[in-house]
Amino acid sequence: MGGDAGIPVTVPAAFAFAQRFPDTQLLLVGLPHELALAVDAAKKDFPNLASARFPIVAASEVVAMDDPVEVALRRKKDSSMRVAAQTVKDGLADACVSAGNTGAWMAISRYVLKTLDGIDRPAIATALPNQKGGATTMLDLGANVDCTAEHLLQFALMGAALAQVGNDGRSPSVGLLNIGEELIKGNEVVKQAADLLRQSALNFYGNVEGDDIYKGTVDVVVCDGFVGNVTLKASEGLARMMSVIVREEFNRSWLTKLIGLIAMPVLKRFRKRVDNRQYNGATLLGLRGVVIKSHGSADQIAFGFALERARQAVASGLLARTTEAINKLTKNQAASDLKSSGDSV
Template identity: 40%
Template sequence: MHKKSPRIAVDAMGGDYGLSEVVPGAVNAAKQGIPVILTGDEYMIRSELDKLDTGSCDIEVVHASQIVTMEDKPSEALRKKKDSSIQVACRLVRDGHADGVVSAGNSGATVACGMFTIGRIKGVLRPGMAGILPTEKSPMVLIDVGANVDCKPEHLFQYGLMADVLAKDVLGIENPKVGLLTIGEEEGKGNSLVRTSYEMLRKSSLNFVGNIEGRDIFTGDVDVAVCDGFVGNVALKLSEGLAKSLSSILKGELKRDLVSKIGAMLAMKAFKRFARLVDKSEYGGAPVLGLNGIALVCHGKADSRAIERAIEMASKFVENDAVTHLKEGLAEHSNMTVMHSCDS
């Protein structure tokens, strides 16, 4: 029997570029066979769809009368904008009409809607946002990248468990190597949060390789790096800024003289491969792990390609039954989390 493709709800009103990038990205994903539901102003969405070749794509439009802006506080977005495009998308997942959500809008509101509308997996203390970064060898997972800036050891422990599943089910890594991001490789390095988290991760069934430093993230020697959301967000934004600056510096140097220009022309294919590797749109968005469904938060400046890739990632997450695997991993280690919560 042919397995039904996951249906992904897309917040059409989110992101700096709005409909002009979100809708084409969703259409491109639908052309790959992924059913899509676009939530937002129906008239505006259909006007955008009319500009595109949708063919026989499975695309549904569900009207939402409100928009959550980047200035809205997550709590206010929940209370005052119950008919916003992101809330409507999350309700579709909660009610079983969709299997996942993708939004390039207000990330705090997306996480909040995910928690309070879709709901958390039983036993999850706090959902975590996972960034997927390029390395010298293969993509890796950095968690948390901003959902929670004040964490306890049990939160970091659960992040490691959940990111392990993401690395297996979405990135296809058989036995992910999990590291704890801190200020030194030696055991005992770091603050009390890191030291206690280290002991919990060491006693787990994860392939825990110990502490790692910031310089280790991009070597590809670990598949998952665990940290609190403050550290993770700084690391993520630093990597994005560095990639952009390096690209600008490289372009400037290659235009400096005739010999450099000739060299650049000869190495053009290599430069294009490099540009794709460091392009944040290559990995779509940051999955919010720990929900009873998948929610992906895209960069505010996400283009159509990033939206398409995010929808593809959400679909893969559902197809591989990652939520069930998350539940299994958390259940296997539930005693450790409960014991530590009682101790603290």
């Protein structure tokens, strides 16, 4: 139901996705009448797809994009978000995806699904393109404003588990976002987190700086949700500004428009490579279920990528991998606690 466009984007995207992945079934959660109409419309474009692959799960309420978290959580107890999370909880679905209100989606999925053992706080992670042609996984992007060093360690662990998808079993390298060597080297929390990461079983690279996100220095960049959210939004703003300026320059006169036409194939390839739709779909990590957040402004193509991210997470056993990593960490900590208590005797 969610996102700026709602059903007209999500339902056709679900059909296109089902077409590409014949082994999937897509539960459409929300206002049943509206969804039924959208399914009928979509079936015209996908006559070969059986309706049975798109069961409608009824929910009587919809969380608005501007609903406060409390309203979404306490007053709308039959919201499509709540019901969708419950389908995962009940084992009816392997993953759930929403393009709605981020804060509400995090709060509701956390309330319904609960966090994994050993995880204090869920985090939001996304993949960003980098200069090496790969993707950098970054977290937290806004779920946690004030973080302790232990939280950052847990983010690192969850981010590494996520980045391992398609990483050929190689242990993803983890960088801790910090500021320049030449300045005061970060705050106390970041310093302590670096110590914890050094002692962990993770492939810890060390501190990285803002530009390392796009350089592709490491597979995973860890930071608190305030820094991550500001950085992500600033990047979106910069990319938008640059594309506006490109458009302005090519629209300056008939000559530049002609040049634009000639350069179109190259510009298109460029746009395709930096198209942020292919990076749509943030993962809400640390929950007992796969929960994906699509950008609210996602179009059908972008929403399809969010669905794909859900599929990848399930297919690659994200939850099992995360749980295993936490267990290993807890065991190591217990061992080192034992060792240090032994030392002190």
